[in-house]
Amino acid sequence: xxxxxxxxxxxxxxxxxxxxxxxxxxxxxxxxxxxxxxxxxxxxxxxxxxxxxxxxxxxxxxxxxxxxxxxxxxxxxxxxxxxxxxxxxxxxxxxxxxxxxxxxxxxxxxxxxxxxxxxxxxxxxxxxxxxx
Numbered sequence: 604x605x606x607x608x609x610x611x612x613x614x615x616x617x618x619x620x621x622x623x624x625x626x627x628x629x630x631x632x633x634x635x636x637x638x639x640x641x642x643x644x645x646x647x648x649x650x651x652x653x654x655x656x657x658x659x660x661x662x663x664x665x666x667x668x669x670x671x672x673x674x675x676x677x678x679x680x681x682x683x684x685x686x687x688x689x690x691x692x693x694x695x696x697x698x699x700x701x702x703x704x705x706x707x708x709x710x711x712x713x714x715x716x717x718x719x720x721x722x723x724x725x726x727x728x729x730x731x732x733x734x735x
Contacts, residue, residue, distance in 0.1 A: 604686060605684040605685070606685040606687060607654070608682065608685075609683040609685040609715075610655035610656065610657050610682075610683045610733075611681075611682050612659055612681040612731070613677070613680060614661075614668045614672050615659065615677050616660065618636075618647050618658055618660045622647065631649060633648055634650045634655070635647070635648045637713075638662065639712055642666065642667070643661060643667075643669075644666055644668050646712045657712065668680065681719070681729040681731050682728065682729075683717070683730075683731035683733050685732075685734070686732050688734065689718055689732055692732055693707070693732070701720055701724040701725075702720070702724040703719070704720065704721050705718035705719050715733045715734065715735050716734040716735075717732065717734075718732050719731050
């Protein structure tokens with residue numbers, strides 16, 4: 604069912620600081636930068652090998668990333684796995700009793716279809732599923 608690690612999402616207060624740090628330390632630039640308005644977040648992504656590290660900055664105090672930062676501070680927010688058919692995967696998880704944040708795929712960064720599984724069903728870890 605899981606094809607590979609698609610990306611790791613890290614919540615941060617300031618994307619510009621991250622860009623400067625990674626540029627100064629490793630001489631790398633983001634592969635993409637975008638705002639996902641319905642999730643109230645700005646995202647920059649760095650391709651590292653086969654995976655992407657996404658840095659997420661809230662654009663509103665009521666965004667999920669802002670709430671995460673208020674509770675836990677800067678850090679890993681979620682891990683995302685790629686699947687072949689997101690809608691089918693979500694239905695199978697729901698049939699098995701997993702609590703889903705998204706019962707249907709929605710649009711995420713880079714135009715991917717995404718959905719989240721509630722951490723209450725995954726040992727406290729927020730898992731995102733992606734289909735490209």
